[in-house]
Amino acid sequence: xxxxxxxxxxxxLPTLRPLLQxxxxxxxxxxxAEAHTVLSDAAPQNGGGExxxxxxxxxxxxxxxxxxxxxxxxxxxxxxxxxxxxPTVIDGREAFYCWQLSxxxxxxxxxxxxxxxxxxxxx
Numbered sequence: 001x002x003x004x005x006x007x008x009x010x011x012x013l014p015t016l017r018p019l020l021q022x023x024x025x026x027x028x029x030x031x032x033a034e035a036h037t038v039l040s041d042a043a044p045q046n047g048g049g050e051x052x053x054x055x056x057x058x059x060x061x062x063x064x065x066x067x068x069x070x071x072x073x074x075x076x077x078x079x080x081x082x083x084x085x086x087p088t089v090i091d092g093r094e095a096f097y098c099w100q101l102s103x104x105x106x107x108x109x110x111x112x113x114x115x116x117x118x119x120x121x122x123x
Contacts (some may be wrong), residue, residue, distance in 0.1 A: 002073030004086040006122065009050040009097045009106040016074075020101055027057035027079050060077040083116065097122075 004012075023045040069076055075085040075096070082101030089095065090109055097118045098108045 001087050002113075003088050004073070004097060005088070006097060006106055009086040009088075009099065012074075012107070013099070014071075016084070017101065019065060019069070020079075020084070022080065023076075024079055025060045026061035026065065028064060030055060054055060077116065085110075 036116055066076060069084070073087055075087070077083040077085055078100070083098075084100070085096035085098055086106070087094070088097050088109070092112070095109050095111055097106045098110050098116060099106045108119040109122055110116065
């Protein structure tokens with residue numbers, strides 16, 4: 001497992017912000033009730049046409065983005081909030097730098113057993 005320094009995690013944020021927004025947008029298309037209704041109604045005739053394409057492409061985009069983040073060692077915790085964890089070591093123990101889209105920088109951490117509710121400020 002890759003371990004991030006705080007500097008590395010912060011340096012990745014300019015790349016991660018738009019990527020997480022794209023992930024959220026693609027996920028929203030997958031959960032769009034109207035697209036699913038159109039797809040269901042059209043499926044017997046032609047496989048869903050444009051709605052089917054939208055759902056299929058959105059699924060592939062979500063999978064591609066999640067795979068990309070996973071390969072970088074970044075854990076996606078909540079797509080809606082853009083909440084991610086960067087594995088790290090703090091005081092010789094496994095921990096996570098905790099960041100979400102509404103944060104300006106990586107300023108919090110938590111242990112593996114506590115999650116978001118147990119996050120603590122770094123400074």
